[in-house]
Amino acid sequence: MSQRKKGADKPDSLYLCAPVNALVEGIYEEKIPLQEIKRHGDFGLGTFNHLDGEMVLLDGRVYQICGNGQVNRITDDSVLTPFAAVTFYHPLSHENLAKEMPYESFLDWLGALLPSPNIFYAIRIEGTFSRIRARSVPRQENYRPLAEVASGQSLFHWQDIQGTLAGFFTPSFLPSVSVPGLHLHFLSDDLGRGGHLLECVPTEVRVGVQMIYHLELSLPRSLDYLTWDFRRDIGADLHKAEK
């Protein structure tokens, strides 16, 4: 059942500190501190300045999964990010899956939990996975397109692992704003492993779903962002970088 908590005094909203197209184009440096991100949510994902690893925000705690796989708890709220997607998480409902399911079937199963493909959802999946494939990225210089960076990403494979997948579903018609479809980051229960999810095989998981009808999008006040030409279609690059 739904749990109302911090942030419940206003409508559930997905907050993006920048549109994802800026990240895809290689703008990896913005002056957005975690303090600002946490003002808008206690749950979500993102990255850090210079694309220095994957970010997971769980229960108000920020974790950095570095390119070498090391996981750091980030307690310094002055750390900067060029992209984060967050919300105050209070799920509408939960489902339990108590059997091993191949990834494609799991995606179909998850899809059947979403009443409409035309709104946002926060999704939290906790439990045991017989297999997870994830990635992270090493620190980058600005302006190197994300699709190019993705070709040098670090890939991680784990078996029989317990942890949490945290992230969002975004409607297909908003690819310049957020990653369309499911975008999930993983953090193991022992806080030692994690990354951007590429594939998983759940064996026993509990899935929380939060319906989100509101989008709060900040546009960066930076020279790079304000002077960039975003007319290029980034669809293929985004798919290559995220999937």
Add this chain to the structure above:
Amino acid sequence: MEILKRKEKNALVISLKGRLDAVTTPVLEKDLTELLAGGERFLVLDLGDLDYISSAGLRTLLVVTKRLREKQGRLLLASLKSVVREVFEISGFSSIIPIFESVDAAISSPG
């Protein structure tokens, strides 16, 4: 989940007991699809004994409501427990699918 059906006046009243979630939703969706194919156009879901509804259950009700409206039919909800009503209110579905205090009130509501 138990599904019981009875005809009352011009409506088919469907009582749901238990949980409407990812496990039970396919059963209800199949049932409702067959009823629509059989020509039923006025469905009242009696949710007085429904203890839980998940987003998967909402999805099915949205799909069935859409199909019924395309055929000038109606799906109404009645007798919701507070925990179930809360899900409809938070999800915004209470403004899409009409909710009534009782089955009688739903059946006698103007079409």
